[in-house]
Amino acid sequence: MPRLAFNTAGAALVTAVAASALLVPATSASAAPDPDGRAVGIAVDSIDATCRSHSRNYVVRKYYRGPQFYTLRCGTKTWGWKHIKARHGWNATMDKKISTAIWSGSANGRGGYSTYTKSCPRIEKFRTIIGTPAGTNDLLTAYKVNQSAAAATAAKC
Template sequence: MLLNASAKAALSTAAAISVLLIPAAGSASATPSSVSGDTVTEAAESFDAKCRSNSRNYILKKYHRGPRFFTLRCGTSTWGWKHIKLRHGWNSTMDRKIGAAIWSGDPNGRGGYSTYANQCPRVEKFRTIIGTPAGTNDLLTAYRVDRSAAAAPSVAAC
């Protein structure tokens, strides 16, 4: 009988926890996102507003690589956030890929960092380029690439 009571208590606790973890239908976390990744995120709208009211040198975000950091400035149509938004698209996926490339990517020989597919030969998947007219530690551009990394510096042979 004692075993049944503790089993019932455990099931009741598990049910209560699962209710807390599953978002309600009207909550923001339950709202479905676009599968294509082309949606404008809150950050994009916020960045757009900040860049309208500030200069091209305004720092929107800092990406870290150990103790160093690289800045994303408003920029222009040829560099920075405005360039990335216009030429390559801006959304939360782009932001995450930039952060991952800078944080843990390999130097790409273009003054930035790249991430690669886990295969041999290595295939570069995403590239950042650092260095703008506003500063040497600023993000010039970032974009998705699909080409063999034969010409890129190799970290280890396959």
């Protein structure tokens, strides 16, 4: 009887591993960070064409924070690359801001990372939010924070 339980558990583990492999295609964003250690994947200007021919779960970029990484999937109008492109704009600058926020930003209490001014008080400049229907380490959105609203809520030094 214990052998049957082991086989069932083993089968469940194999099934889970196989299912997770299907969500991150081998041909999408590579596994190793680029030389600066921040982000890898499909070229910034090629993502539009790639997402037209792949599912919403297709990984187009990986952003690193040390050994941990966060994925940007094609997504939908409410999360991922398609959301960011439609609501906040997409170009190499946006990609760089996302990479910087994740790589060296501070946790923002919204499940992501943000960059801040070096002034006192610190004012949030750019925000990422992590966690989508496709995965907990996926980029939901990223955007420039409204400076006047951020300044009004900033703590005094």
